[in-house]
Amino acid sequence: MKATSKSYVSKTVRELKPSGIRRFFDLAAGMEGVISLGVGEPDFVTPWPVREAAIRSIEEGYTSYTPNAGLPELREEITKYVKNRYHVEYSPSEVIVTVGASSAIDTAMRTILDPGDEVIVVEPCFVSYGPMVTLAGGVPVPVQALKENDFKILPSQIEAAITDKTKALMICFPNNPTGTLLNKQELEALAEVIKKHDLLVISDEIYAELTYDEEFTSMASLPGMRERTILVNGFSKAFAMTGWRLGFVCAPKEILKEMLKVHQYALMCASTTSQYAGLEALRNGREDVDKMVKSYRLRRNFIVNSFNEMGLTCHMPGGAFYAFPSIESTGLSSQEFAERLLKEEGVAVVPGDVFGESGEGHIRCSYATSMEELREAMKRIKRFINSL
């Protein structure tokens, strides 16, 4: 029998669900005059000195491969940064510069998973974690952080999901889409369960710089956790460098050595130009980050207070740049709410259910958008609710 084109595609990939974010992008993309709170990236352009450093590196002809793990001086700078900001010590040989945090997570999954291994994925979360586990041959086991706990995952919930196949826990705090941050005590409680069951943690700390009330604590900084943590971070959110595709991963030498094999066969190295930009960002970008954080904080307060005022309950997110208000009071599902809001008022948000079951009844609204746009968006959402 002749093969159809579709049958060339693996069963695993065919069965992957398309991203719910992608679907909403397609809906909103063709429309005019849309105010988008659906964007998962900073509204700032990469700081000029960083862009200039990249241009200079091109002018000087730095256009070839770098070592697989990344430029030595960049890895050195990353170890200093992680030590100063997050109080975890790594040697440069425990760092790989990756193609965004996404490739770091993908490499981690492919390095640690054997067929059938389970990874507990704390949801709501960014849409790619589960599929990356699946593609690496593992089995994602979603566990739902709940609204009544301000979307903080409880150690008991993790413990209940552990089986003899559980290999790792995948977390992201500050969280996309909820903005929730776990403080040191909460992380410590989680760490106890992880240690007790001898699990590994993949900690996506891409929003670590963007916290507004409490200080960020890295999972790897807790006692006994460095040796069982794959720390993922990057430049996208902190330095407004999403398009550069630059991230990094830190892990104990024995794990990192193996990850490097995967990284080198699959990706060779991260973009050289981006690496030079990243070097400048780490060396001289602190003031720019602080400025952006200040601005996000004001906008966060504005949008959260506005939602609560119009009757959409919203917890005050400790980090990232997302508000995750509940729309349950409207009686609509997340998908209905988001689609009607887009069609009737031209405001794009992302329905919460695409990030996991417990996200149902919520919408993700990015406040990485100018105050003028936020003000207008709040006006329109209020009008929309009153029209229901």
Place this chain on the structure above:
Amino acid sequence: MKLSEKELEILGVLEKDARIETADLAKMVGLTVEETEAIMKKLENDKVIVKYLTMIDWTKVDDHQGVRAMIDVKVTPKQGVGFDEIAEKIYRYDEVQSVYLMSGTYDLSVIVEGKTLNEVANFVSQKLSTLESVVSTTTHFILKKYKHDGIILEQEKKDKRIVVS
């Protein structure tokens, strides 16, 4: 004067947008409207907030384009009053928009505005340079403003991001 975090936040917002609704400002800093108003009143009374102004690009308005010059002025300071007396004499003229005491090769930086180039030239030759302590002046006319007080004047405001990501 030491200001609180909230007061600094309020100043930061107002400096960029003096016309913001107090209700919105209050939400941004997490205070009630009354509390926000009280802080603004206090900052106004303390003259930390001096005035609420509007930045206008007059070059877009026919017959109002005007001429601006920055003038480096060297002066002989006077016993007892230093530069203050001559600075005061200069800033009394309506044409003068700003007067700064500078470090470096000259003493006062004076920004003058007039309707025409002639008007500014006349001001410099007839009024400014004839003042007793003024030793010399160097006039620079501003040809085009690209960025003023942190604001880029002609900038395309296009969001280059994809709508949903």
